[in-house]
Amino acid sequence: MTKQHSFPADQGLPADALGQPVLLGRSFGRVTQAHAGSLEHFAQAGLPRTEEDLIGAFPFARGAPGHLYATAPEAMPDRRDAPPALCAPPVPVPEPALYGEAVRSLAARIRQGGPLKKAVLARMLEVRTDRPLDPLQVALRLCEDPDITGYCLPLPPRGAGARWLVGATPELLLDKRGAAIRSHPFAGSAQRSEDPAQDRAAAGALEASAKDRAEHRLVVEYIHDILAPHCRHLSVPKGPALHRTASLWHLGTLIEGELADPETPCLALLAALHPTPAVAGQPLAPALDSIGAAEPFEREFYAGTLGRVTAQNDGTWYVTLRCAIIEGCLARLFAGAGIVGASDPVSEIAETSAKFTAMCRALGLDTPD
Numbered sequence: 001m002t003k004q005h006s007f008p009a010d011q012g013l014p015a016d017a018l019g020q021p022v023l024l025g026r027s028f029g030r031v032t033q034a035h036a037g038s039l040e041h042f043a044q045a046g047l048p049r050t051e052e053d054l055i056g057a058f059p060f061a062r063g064a065p066g067h068l069y070a071t072a073p074e075a076m077p078d079r080r081d082a083p084p085a086l087c088a089p090p091v092p093v094p095e096p097a098l099y100g101e102a103v104r105s106l107a108a109r110i111r112q113g114g115p116l117k118k119a120v121l122a123r124m125l126e127v128r129t130d131r132p133l134d135p136l137q138v139a140l141r142l143c144e145d146p147d148i149t150g151y152c153l154p155l156p157p158r159g160a161g162a163r164w165l166v167g168a169t170p171e172l173l174l175d176k177r178g179a180a181i182r183s184h185p186f187a188g189s190a191q192r193s194e195d196p197a198q199d200r201a202a203a204g205a206l207e208a209s210a211k212d213r214a215e216h217r218l219v220v221e222y223i224h225d226i227l228a229p230h231c232r233h234l235s236v237p238k239g240p241a242l243h244r245t246a247s248l249w250h251l252g253t254l255i256e257g258e259l260a261d262p263e264t265p266c267l268a269l270l271a272a273l274h275p276t277p278a279v280a281g282q283p284l285a286p287a288l289d290s291i292g293a294a295e296p297f298e299r300e301f302y303a304g305t306l307g308r309v310t311a312q313n314d315g316t317w318y319v320t321l322r323c324a325i326i327e328g329c330l331a332r333l334f335a336g337a338g339i340v341g342a343s344d345p346v347s348e349i350a351e352t353s354a355k356f357t358a359m360c361r362a363l364g365l366d367t368p369d
């Protein structure tokens with residue numbers, strides 16, 4: 001399936017990005033300048049000249065254009081509105097049964113042997129409301145979970161109206177401060193429960209799951225192998241640890257290192273890392289082919305990377321997860337799951353439903369599906 005890029009690489013963002021709100025973690029501001037280009041472009045050509053930090057987002061597709069924004073800081077708005085009502089039941093794309101079929105055939109193909117070890121298959125949920133959604137309000141509701149980084153950024157429009165990337169990511173792709181670097185990949189997930197005993201049992205089962213640990217290990221090895229040639233030291237703990245968000249348990253591994261050259265640009269490391277097998281697969285080329293063949297939509301900024309880069313090309317970048325692209329009365333939610341030979345379609349449908357939970361709650365929906 002060929003995917004169209006959302007706007008040409010040489011096209012600046014429309015003037016209407018200027019003045020728009022940008023939220024990343026605890027910092028809030030308004031766009032004063034907007035720059036468009038791919039991650040590779042900014043990694044090779046360098047950053048736009050600026051004294052300020054730039055906040056940006058790049059799509060899942062390597063080479064597709066994303067953007068960097070300079071912002072003027074402002075106090076975070078403290079207004080909280082109730083979300084608008086739904087005007088129709090959410091529409092899953094594809095239907096969960098079809099997604100399950102794609103999981104079943106991919107897992108069977110991986111079991112047959114061959115180069116592909118893992119591919120992350122995503123699905124989408126279209127939510128329509130009776131009045132326009134306020135993306136910032138959705139992001140502020142997501143930020144109530146202390147274990148995520150919330151975000152809200154303007155996107156280039158596709159039609160008449162403004163578009164927004166809104167979400168709550170738990171996953172650090174790269175933090176660089178001088179020579180010190182960190183990456184904290186997550187892979188392996190379980191839904192949390194309100195019942196404390198069931199919640200502990202879900203965490204314990206995830207921690208003990210050979211399938212999830214193997215899936216996780218592929219991501220850690222990939223990141224290690226990409227970062228190691230740049231590093232004087234790189235430390236990887238022996239096994240993953242449990243991490244929680246309000247709705248999910250994850251396996252995570254904190255990878256820490258010291259760069260041989262502290263001047264290595266953060267965006268160059270990021271361009272080398274993205275996309276990791278946490279969102280694409282292993283090896284990358286056949287994983288991307290499987291994703292392109294199985295997913296009946298364009299990921300755009302979902303499973304891309306977003307974050308902040310300083311004028312010295314240090315920065316903190318996350319994996320663009322648990323997100324929605326909001327346009328007027330429509331929110332398109334994205335969630336994926338890593339598929340390996342041992343994956344079970346019913347569990348992967350449940351895992352992707354669980355990954356919709358945070359955004360569904362922020363949109364005022366009770367249940368993900």
Ligand SMILES: C=C(O[C@@H]1C=C(C(=O)O)C=C[C@H]1O)C(=O)O
Nearest residue numbers: 186187188189278335336337338
């Ligand atoms: C692909 C997503 O999440 C990624 C996949 C995970 C998994 O397979 O367990 C866990 C965290 C993320 O790295 C998503 O949330 O959409």
